[in-house]
Amino acid sequence: MYSELRFLEQGGDMGRRIREHDWSANPLGAPDSWPQTLRFALGICLGSEMPTAIYWGPELRLFYNDAWAPIPAERHPGALGQRGQDVWPEIWDVVGPQFAQVIATGQGFATYDQRLDMERDGVPRETYWNYSFTPIRDEFGQVCGILNQGNETTATVLAQRERRAEIERLHELFQQAPGAVALLEGPDHVFALANPAYHELTGRHDLLGKTVADAIPEIIDQGFVD
Template sequence: MSFLQGGGAMGERIRAFDWASHPLGPPGDWPAALKLVVNLCLSSSFPTAIYWGQDLHVLYNDAWSVIPADRHPAALGQPARELWSDIWHVVGPHFERVLATGEGVAQYEEMLPMVRHGVARETWWNYSLTAVHLPDHTIGGLFNQGNEITETVLARRLRQKEVERWRDLFRQAPAAVALLRGPDHVFEVANEAYLRLVGRPDVVGQAVRQALPEVVEQGFIELLDRVYRTGEPYVGASIKVTLQAPGAPKPQEHILDFVYQPVRDLEGAVDGIFVLVTDVTARSHAEAALRISNWQLGEERARLASIVEAEQRAQQALRRFNDTLEKHVASRTAQLTRTLETQGVMADRLRATFETSLIYQAFLDPQGKLLEANLASLQGIQARLNDVVGLPFWETPWFASTDGLQERVRAGVEAAASGRSVVQEIELDLPIGRRRFDFSLRPVLNAKGAVVGIVPQAVDITERRPTGPPSRTGEAP
C-alpha cells in the first residue's frame, strides 16, 4: 500500500484504521481513483479532504485536521452528513450538485454556522469541491480543499466600523482632513473642509493621482511615496500648490501648511497616511504685501532725506505705522501658531489614546458597550479584542472575577454617561494576578456638550503600596 506512505500524523491514523469493518473496505481493495486522490491528499500541505462512496465517508490530511476542531480525529471515516450535521443545510446542496452534475464548485467567503466545543459559531470559508470520476465515468467521490478566513472577515468588519467612527469625527473637523490608504494613496476619508479646498464634490475611493491629477507634476506623489516607504512624517510650511477644480475657468494657487503623518496597522507596518492641511494663502499674501510696503516706505524715507523736518515727521508716522503692523502681524502669527500647536496636541492625544502601552485604556459608547481596548489592557486579561468587543463594560473579564465590582463599574459608567467624570482606586483579580489600579471613567463630549462616548483608564499602582481592601475614593453614587 505504497499510496498510503508518509502523510504525517494523519497518514499514520489512516494506516492504523480498521478499514476491514468499514464500508470502504481494506485499502488494498480501494479503486485506483481513490488510491490516487488519497496519495495526493496526504502529500499536500494545503487543507485537503476526500469524501468517498455513497455516504461520502471522509479521509483527510494533517492540514485539514484543524477544520473539524474537537471532532478530530473521530471524523476519520465518518459520513459527511453526520460529520457536518450542523452545517449540512448549507454545504449539503453543494455536495449534491457536484455529485449530480460532475461540475466542480468553488465558494468564497461563505458563512458556515459551525459548532465548535458545543457552541455554534459564525465561521467563514473559501473552499472547493471537485468530482472524482471512476473508469466507467461515474462519480466515486469528491476532492475538497479549503481554508478558514474567519479572522480576516471579522477584522475587515472591525476596521470598517473603525473607519466609520473616524469618518464622523473627521467630517466635523474645521481643518481640511483626509485619510489615504495603501501604496497608491487611495482616499478613504475626506471631510467637507478638504473637499472645499480641492474643489471636488467627492474623492473617496480614488487614488490621489486620479482624483487630483494636477498635483502629480508638482511633486506631491513623490512626497507621499516617501512617507509611506520610510514611515517618517513630512511637515510642509507655506508650500505653493496649484489646484484645478473641475469646471473652473482657471487653476487656483494656494499657499498651504500641511502634515503627512504615517498610519500603522496592528503589526506596525505603514498602511496609510493621515493628511492635515491649513490654507494660509491670505496670511502669505498679507506678508508679501507687508514686505512691499516696507520697501516702499524705505524709498520714501530716502526721497525725503533732504527735508529734515519733514523726514522726522514722516519717520515718526512710519514708526507708529510699523509698530501697529508688527503688533498685528505678531498677534496674528501667535494666534495661528497656537492653533497649529493645539491641533498637534489634539493629534498627539488621539494617537496616545490608542497606542500607549503604559495604561489600560478603552472606549465605550454612551450605553457602556465596549468598542475599543488597547493592547496593554487586553494582555491583562489574556484576551483578544474580538473576545470583548460589544460586551457591556462591567461584564467584561476585567471585572468578572472580582466580587462586587461589576455593580460599582456599572454605576460609574452611568455616572460618566450623564457627563460626570469618575475616579477611584480598585483591585482586580486578573489572569495575571491581583492588581491595584487608579481607575477613571471620563465622558467624551461633542461640540454641543452631548456625551458621545466614555474613556475608561486604569494605571497599575500595585507596586506603590501593599494591596488591601478596595478604596471607595471618587466612587460614583
C-alpha cells in the same frame, strides 16, 4: 496485504491512522479492497501540503491529510471514515447542496470567504473559509467522490470588518463635528472631504473633487492658498 497499502506509506500521521483504523464495521470495507480510484486519490490527498480532504462514495465518507486535521478540531480523529453530514451537521444546510451540485453536474465548485457557523468546543462560532470541491471520477467517468481543499479566512474577514467599522466611526465623527472641517489633497489642494459645517460656512455644497482655487476663488486674494 502490506503491499496493497503502499499508497498510505508517505501519508504522515493520517496515513498511519488509516492503516491502523478498524474498518470492519465501515461500509467502505478494508483498505486492501478499496477501488484503485480511491487509492490514487488518497495518495494525492495524503501527499499534499495543502489542507486536503476526500469525501468518498454516495455517503460522502471522509478522509483527510495532516494539514486538514485541525479543521474538524475536537472531531478529529473520530471524523475519519464518517459520513460528511454526520461530521458537519451544523453546516450541512450550506455545504450539502454544494456537494450535491458537484455530483449532479460533474463540475467543480469554489467559494471564497464563505460563512460557516461551526461548532467548536461545543459553541457555535462564526467562521469563514476559502474552499473548493473537485469531482473525482472512476474509470467509467462517473463521479465517485469529491476532493476538498481550502483554508480558513476568519481572522482576515473579521479584521477587515473591524477596519470598515472603524472607518465608518471616524466618518461619523467627521460628519458630526460641530466645527467646519475639510480634508485637502495634493499640491493643488483638492477637496477630498468636507463636513456639513464646512459646507454651511462656505455656502457651497459642490466642493468635493475641486481645488480650493476653483471652488472658493475669493480666498486666494486673502492669502490662504499659495
